[in-house]
Amino acid sequence: MNSFSLQEINAVLQGEIVGNASCKITAPEQLEMASETEISFIGNKKYEKFWEDSKACVAVVNQDIAIEPGENRAFIKVKNADLAMSQVLELFAPARPIFEFEIHPTAVIDKSATIGKGTKIGAGSYIGPNVSIGDNVTIYPNVTILDECSIGQHTIIWPGAVIRERCHVGANCILHPNCSIGADGFGFRPCPEKGLVKIPQIGNVIIGNNVEIGANSSVDRGKFSSTVLGDGCKIDNLVQIGHNCKLGKFCIMAGNSGLAGSVTLGDGVIIGGSASIKDHLTIGDRAIVGAGSGVAADVEAGKVVLGYPAVDARDALKQWAILKRLVKDSNK
Known part of the structure; x- marks a missing residue:
């Protein structure tokens, strides 16, 4: 998994840094479970009481937070910590499952179906007659799409x-x-x-x-x-x-x-x-x-x-x- 400095994360969030944490941040985690190299979130004042006992080195917090981060720890103040959390999680998100073949040999695709550029189709999937699939669609194994359906671009369809x-x-x-x-x-x-x-x-x-x-x-x-x-x-x-x-x-x-x-x-x-x-x-x-x-x-x-x-x-x-x-x- 990727790791980031406090400044690198704030470059994405565009918040205000209060305090300092020099360690590389290795993962996001909830307050009670976070380790010394992990970042957490305080999206509501009722959770401020958990910060003192948390081991997290950094927390993303709302601008109206009433506590200080403490020694060798930092806050990133933002307008909405819950929305900022989605940006942080996206930074640390692992890659999705890999396709060895863009279209797996065991996929059954009717000859009348149209498949967009960059679309991936997993093993055991079935694409029926006159189906239209847009560009860059990801279809994981064992998906069934029956006759005359259409799927828009960049859509992701998980197995089953x-x-x-x-x-x-x-x-x-x-x-x-x-x-x-x-x-x-x-x-x-x-x-x-x-x-x-x-x-x-x-x-x-x-x-x-x-x-x-x-x-x-x-x-x-x-x-x-x-x-x-x-x-x-x-x-x-x-x-x-x-x-x-x-x-x-x-x-x-x-x-x-x-x-x-x-x-x-x-x-x-x-x-x-x-x-x-x-x-x-x-x-x-x-x-x-x-x-x-x-x-x-x-x-x-x-x-x-x-x-x-x-x-x-x-x-x-x-x-x-x-x-x-x-x-x-x-x-x-």
Whole structure:
């Protein structure tokens, strides 16, 4: 792994150095686990108390930090330590897995597929008829891309991902291992003769640019038209996005959360872990759904909801406080 001086790291961050650390910095690490040659981060004042016992030689901190670095240690003051952390981690990031062959001999590529310049395709991958793959795409082993799909330039697709027919992935996306794009939506109707009849899902999935989809997450195809993820959406592991959902730009969905069919998210919506959203609802721009919540009604733009069923977060906290007091009083 690379190592850097304090000054070399600050040349990237463009912060203010307070104190001095002469050692080469070998790695980033969290405060409690850092060694004498490692850099750490203090992105919130509540973590300042851990600095004295930390062995880290340098910390990237916010400008309003209230402590001093101490002898032979240094701070790099920046406007936003959390954002600066991403720059530091990028400096130390190891290289991605190596391709011995640009296109592995065991990859199966239909003759009608078009492959862009600089694209790499790993062992055991399948590229179907009339697929279009842009320049500098990285497809790791055992990826399946079925008929008439398109993949934008510089996208990275990790092993085991499946992109079903007629789906479209934008540029600079990252699809993590075993994610599923374009599986059938969950559509069945009772039938006296057959029990349950499957409703054909004839739409597709359209994913914008700079979208990241976590491992084992599923984005179902539309029943009629398209399931759509806007530019910049970030989807965690084990997330379910049902058929015909429409996500605006820069939405975040944390792990184990799920959208039933035909849910609409505005721009910048945040869905907490394990939250679930009922079908045909609209969550307005920049709304936040707290972790574990169950949303059964539309949510206005900018609103924060919490609980099961989800209500205004302030009301939920009041309800919980009242229940806590009732339980306490009943135990007297």
